[in-house]
Amino acid sequence: MEIIVLIKQVPDTTDVKIDPKTGTLIREGVESIINPDDLHAIEAAVSLKERFGGSVTAVSMGPPQAIDAVTEAMGMGVDRGVLLSDQAFAGADTWATSYTLGKAIERLGSFDLVICGRQAIDGDTAQIGPQVADHLGIPQVTYVFEIEEVGERHLIVKRRMEDGYERIRCSLPALLTVIGELNEPRYPVVGALLDACKEGAQIEVWNAADIGVQTSDVGLSGSLTHVIKTFSPKFKRKTKMLEGDPKAVVTELLDELKKNKII
Ligand SMILES: Cc1cc2nc3c(=O)[nH]c(=O)nc-3n(C[C@H](O)[C@H](O)[C@H](O)COP(=O)(O)OP(=O)(O)OC[C@H]3O[C@@H](n4cnc5c(N)ncnc54)[C@H](O)[C@@H]3O)c2cc1C
Numbered sequence: 001m002e003i004i005v006l007i008k009q010v011p012d013t014t015d016v017k018i019d020p021k022t023g024t025l026i027r028e029g030v031e032s033i034i035n036p037d038d039l040h041a042i043e044a045a046v047s048l049k050e051r052f053g054g055s056v057t058a059v060s061m062g063p064p065q066a067i068d069a070v071t072e073a074m075g076m077g078v079d080r081g082v083l084l085s086d087q088a089f090a091g092a093d094t095w096a097t098s099y100t101l102g103k104a105i106e107r108l109g110s111f112d113l114v115i116c117g118r119q120a121i122d123g124d125t126a127q128i129g130p131q132v133a134d135h136l137g138i139p140q141v142t143y144v145f146e147i148e149e150v151g152e153r154h155l156i157v158k159r160r161m162e163d164g165y166e167r168i169r170c171s172l173p174a175l176l177t178v179i180g181e182l183n184e185p186r187y188p189v190v191g192a193l194l195d196a197c198k199e200g201a202q203i204e205v206w207n208a209a210d211i212g213v214q215t216s217d218v219g220l221s222g223s224l225t226h227v228i229k230t231f232s233p234k235f236k237r238k239t240k241m242l243e244g245d246p247k248a249v250v251t252e253l254l255d256e257l258k259k260n261k262i263i
Pocket residue numbers: 006007008009035037038041059060061062090091092093094095097098101115116117118119120121122123124125126127128129223225226227
């Protein structure tokens with residue numbers, strides 16, 4: 001089975017701070033991690049390879065330091081790593097990102113399955129998986145939490161719904177976006193990490209020319225949306241904590257609710 005896994009390097013959100021003047025993310029000194037959902041995508045891909053043979057390729061689009069994410073993926077058992085990194089890719093919205101990823105997948109050649117995380121914890125749109133599937137013209141199943149059956153030319157998977165799940169039969173090649181419930185990601189193996197860093201085994205870095213795209217179609221120039229303004233929402237509601245003897249607190253709560261005309 002030839003599997004491509006899409007991974008994004010994201011800031012570790014517990015450390016994220018917003019510059020109050022510019023409203024932009026302060027990235028300096030912030031640790032980067034593989035997007036949590038993508039660890040489950042890698043685990044799914046590597047487990048399928050172990051069961052059915054074939055190979056796994058990890059593809060990431062990002063700045064040069066995103067090579068660390070690809071290296072970690074190789075430490076988890078991915079066979080080949082590709083980083084899409086070019087100044088021309090900077091400022092991409094989700095449309096330009098998925099177009100670029102789609103073009104890189106086309107350059108990789110034939111595949112059976114593309115696996116992505118459901119959502120990135122920074123951009124948070126959950127648009128990339130569905131858009132990449134659309135660019136490639138292949139079926140997609142989102143929110144996958146179980147891969148039940150793998151056949152020569154089909155998959156049966158379960159996708160999480162708010163009130164249950166759907167069981168879907170899907171032809172291959174296909175794209176899945178996966179959620180954390182799917183599996184428990186393994187830790188990278190030191191030996192595999194060292195192999196990924198060895199001379200001759202370097203992760204491939206591809207630029208716009210390598211994937212045959214015009215610079216006008218990628219990055220900021222290829223983006224259909226543009227950010228006009230970013231701001232932190234102002235909280236209008238006030239919180240008052242009531243503490244003490246439960247009976248007295250209930251009385252005080254009722255008084256507050258009446259005073260504010262809620263009851
Ligand atoms: C108008 C606009 C302008 C933007 N400008 C910038 C900018 O200047 N600089 C900037 O850094 N970002 C910018 N972004 C954010 C950037 O477009 C998104 O981070 C990116 O498109 C991915 O979307 P997402 O984070 O919502 O991913 P989601 O759709 O939530 O991610 C789902 C899955 O897709 C895959 N995936 C997502 N992104 C990648 C990736 N890069 N490589 C490989 N796999 C991936 C992963 O498997 C991930 O789990 C901009 C966004 C918009 C809307």
